[in-house]
Amino acid sequence: MDFDVIIIGGGAAGLSCALVIGSGMSKPFAENRKAGIILHQKSSHLQSALLNNVFGIPPETKGVDVLNQGVAHLTDLYPEVRQISREKVIEVAGINGRYRVITNRNEYSAERVVVAVGYTSPFRINGLEEYLIPHKKAKISKNRIQLKNEDHLVKSGLYVAGTLAGWRSQYAIASGSGAAVATDILTVWNNEEHTKVHDKLT
Numbered sequence: 696m697d698f699d700v701i702i703i704g705g706g707a708a709g710l711s712c713a714l715v716i717g718s719g720m721s722k723p724f725a726e727n728r729k730a731g732i733i734l735h736q737k738s739s740h741l742q743s744a745l746l747n748n749v750f751g752i753p754p755e756t757k758g759v760d761v762l763n764q765g766v767a768h769l770t771d772l773y774p775e776v777r778q779i780s781r782e783k784v785i786e787v788a789g790i791n792g793r794y795r796v797i798t799n800r801n802e803y804s805a806e807r808v809v810v811a812v813g814y815t816s817p818f819r820i821n822g823l824e825e826y827l828i829p830h831k832k833a834k835i836s837k838n839r840i841q842l843k844n845e846d847h848l849v850k851s852g853l854y855v856a857g858t859l860a861g862w863r864s865q866y867a868i869a870s871g872s873g874a875a876v877a878t879d880i881l882t883v884w885n886n887e888e889h890t891k892v893h894d895k896l897t
């Protein structure tokens with residue numbers, strides 16, 4: 696299956712990225728584009744989080760509820776973003792200017808890939824080892840990792856978002872990182888003219 700963009704990981708960064716990409720899919724520049732998210736969620740740090748300090752989220756909100764609501768939100772508002780559930784990515788390989796994303800069940804091809812699988816070590820996706828470095832903003836004793844990147848770009852067509860991009864582990868930071876990558880991709884689709892997606896009250 697071929698995609699213009701595929702997001703790997705359905706935690707704070709991955710789902711935020713998918714929602715903003717989804718909101719751009721109705722724009723003329725996104726016509727005929729295909730976007731997908733590999734929504735493996737078992738190991739999201741949100742599974743055990745209790746959110747009391749996030750702007751816009753009521754105190755005592757369980758991270759697991761935010762995860763489930765995020766998927767429902769994506770399904771309801773932006774069904775154009777194809778959701779691939781219960782598959783774990785095991786390899787990402789660059790081939791002829793595109794990426795091959797291999798899971799435990801299938802194989803996909805994408806022009807752009809967003810890796811948003813969190814900063815836990817060991818990193819289990821083959822093909823990205825050369826970009827792995829110790830996390831720059833986490834306690835050394837925790838052995839966290841990140842992918843080398845410049846403003847989320849690892850190399851042409853390959854993006855990283857969330858804690859794996861080197862950001863500190865806070866929900867709002869990870870979500871913002873995913874949303875930032877989405878607007879970078881929408882901007883590329885819009886012939887490099889800066890873009891964002893805002894809905895307005897009428």
Ligand SMILES: Cc1cc2nc3c(=O)[nH]c(=O)nc-3n(C[C@H](O)[C@H](O)[C@H](O)COP(=O)(O)OP(=O)(O)OC[C@H]3O[C@@H](n4cnc5c(N)ncnc54)[C@H](O)[C@@H]3O)c2cc1C
Pocket residue numbers: 703704705706707708709733734735736737738739740741743744745746747748749758782783784785811812813814819820856857858859863864865866867869870
């Ligand atoms: C106990 C706890 C409490 C917390 N409390 C707070 C708090 O009060 N306030 C706050 O702001 N933040 C809190 N956080 C931090 C917050 O949960 C994280 O900062 C945020 O979840 C990081 O987002 P992320 O997208 O980088 O990673 P994650 O949310 O961890 O998402 C990574 C995703 O990638 C998926 N994945 C991993 N490997 C693969 C693979 N090979 N293929 C496909 N998918 C894969 C995972 O299943 C997961 O869905 C807490 C975290 C923990 C652990």
